[in-house]
Amino acid sequence: MHRTGELYGHFETLEQQKESAALGMWIFLVTEVLFFGGLFLTYTINRHAFSAAFGAGSNTLDLTLGGFNTVVLIMSSLTMAMAVWSAQVGKKQLVSIFLIATVVLGTIFLGVKVIEYKQKFDHHLIPGAGFDIRYHAEHPTAADNAGKIAEEKEELEKAFAKDPDLNAHAQLYFSLYFGMTGLHALHMIVGAGLLVWLIKGSFAGRYTPKYNTPVEIVGLYWHFVDIVWIYLFPLLYLIDRHH
Amino acid sequence: MSEHIVSPKIYVAIFLTLMAGTAITVWAAYQNFGAFNIVIALGIATFKATLVVLYFMHARYSPRRTQLVIVCSVFWLAIMLALTLADYQTREHTVGRLAPPVIFNLVRT
């Protein structure tokens, strides 16, 4: 397959090439919608069946970190959109700046995710033999607020009264929590890799008003990953917060 | 595809709306709306997702074909969710002789 400048030989025009690439990415995103859709369906059925356990599991998540990450990710979508705009209007330097900002924000998101996972690990909330949803309430550390721990204990007892099998069913919640956020994080890592590749191209000044297809289609992917999080955040972090 | 350049002003406006949406979601989660908590949360999330698709992903300015692709993805997701949930929502409370007890729990709640 020969190539003339930015045009691959099997296309007639740059326009046709760009259309094909964009359509290809959109169709790929359709497959992603259905891929995550299967997970969301599993989540829905289980949450409906075990609402007490899902509420208890959700309340163990750190809303501050989750909310912070939501802000970070939406901000990274903004910088990504700005990178596309910079390429479209021919501001070559801005393209690099915005792409770097996007990858930095993405990395911050992943870093926070690591902190959250570590916390779950410390609190014995990894599904498996060692899983114990009461662990944190019964083994508070010096850093924990005594009042909050007492409140947490009370909530857990209420939940256990509703569902004696809470420990088993909360594992389902955490399986889904790790499954969904883990797959989301995997998509972020792939996206970050693509961004690094774009940054390399932008340093070479490759993206111009005439040819910016790679920036645009990676942008589509990045925004999609943002959309998945827009749904994950309320579904995982915000169940039964009003107690 | 005739290229439509969205101005940064619109991007920033969308960003601010998304931030506001996030704040409202968190606020709403702490109110007791009963069964409507989840409806409100998903409603806001869908509103935010729509904004991202229309403006950040330029779907509003894209060719019909792209818009059709988006509609298809939502439609097929809806098929999967709706027809599966239709089964769960209409099960008899006694499922079957051979079903293990835990299935009864699943259906009753």
Add this chain to the structure above:
Amino acid sequence: MSKTPPPSPGPNMPHEDYLNATYGLKSWLLTTDHKRIALLYLGSVTVFFFIGGIFATLIRIHLLTPTGYLVTPETYNKLFTMHGVAMIFFFLIPSIPAVLGNFLIPLMIGAKDLAFPKINLLSWYIYLIGGSFVLYSFSTGGLDTGWTFYTPLSSVYSNSAVTPAVIGIFINGFSSILTGLNFIVTIHTMRAPGMTWFRLPLFVWSHYATSLVMVLGTPVVAITLLLAGLERMFHLGFFNPALGGDPILFQHLFWFYSHPAVYIMVLPAMGVVSEVIPTFARKPIFGYSFIAGSSIAIAVIGFLVWAHHMFVTGESTYAALTFSFLSYVVAIPSAVKVFNWTSTLYKGSISWDTPMVYALGFIGLFLIGGLTGLFLACLGLDIHIHDTYFVVAHFHYIMVGGAVMGYVGGLHFWWPKITGRLYPESLARTAAITLFVGFNLTFFPQFILGYMGMPRRYHTYPPEFQVLNVLSTAGASILALGYLLPMLYLMWSMRYGKVAGPNPWPATGLEWTTPSPPPTENFDVTPEVTWEPYDYKNRPDLGLTAGAPSPAPAHGDD
């Protein structure tokens, strides 16, 4: 405006084609030419066909006697599982799309290649990686869950190598997704000037519909098998009732893909038949837009029927009623196709060439397979024949009688285009008839067995079922001969067959206007399409003028 394509080069004109443009292993393994990738797929799906075929042979030999002396019950479970996995995921699903579709779609729409040639090659490598995992599973303990991987058997209790198999099928799914994605984009953006949507060959329409199913369904089975695999590896509980999970949810998710997957197998075969019938009836296809539309309708409605596989699982009666009704609805577009093909044959100038024998065989077998499918969609009747040999016979009529007949028929039809040479016609016709007879003898007795109550997936059966089982095994031997023959003479013809020329049948599609085998770039100049599809009446260039006796197709042994 000329109504005909430019004259084709003569039959023996020397030219550089895609086969001799470059040489060496590297030029094949790193090729981005859709025609070479199609041949890579041809080789690899054939390997899986024979692996699956060996398992099938062992199953039929074992079932010769009621007690079955050949293998232990545990091994028998593995045999039918591995037969299903190899045949469905690694032969039937990629067979027509990845071999014939890959080769023909760009040629049929007048493009130089698919929209994403590198992704096309990537999808073949993904197929190989997925296939290796599955072969690893087969050779290190085998697989005994049934090809459906129902939980909690697959995720908890099975002692076989489920994890690598699940990973392999998960990986292979992406090969299918990328092929479908590539086809959809290609059909949208790569059509030659004048190739409007309603001038597309019906083969392209059916592949468009197939690609929709691949793109919309495969991700769901990917996530489902991923969850089942995670459940097995980390003892999670998504689908395990002992841990609060729901096995019926697994079945919903699994069949959301796996029912439409049947249409991934049969829709492309319908596309082949829609090309072959007008060619050998020398008539424009009857009801072009209805056949095109019914392909799309099958793809869409096919997504609304999945829970008819679950009538006896304890799903809601109301849901079962709905799915039963919707399953009847999907018969309508299928019937539209059959009626249109038979109407095309009516008063046609029919010649009994090998591809035509396969196409007519397809119509008959698909009819039986489709109608028995309606028996199974009937809620009350399904309770009686569920999980019996009736089901086995039904889906083999669709998958082997339908999809494989279409695939082998299509291979014969386009073999002169792929290799530039003709196969020996009378031998090929004999093989086609052998296949048809062998197939019916194998599977028709299974309808009766199933109706009499012989359950599927059992290693043993009561003695009164022996006669029908022996008949079935005898048929399978004839069937095997029917598959081996084309293997041999097609390979022989690659070297010794008569030179075919660009359009031996002759047929009307764009792919027949370029030399056989085609050059790497497919067309020397981008063609401009000014004629309607299947227009045998207005194509003097084919030598098929009205009133005059039509020329006989070129044959390998005339």
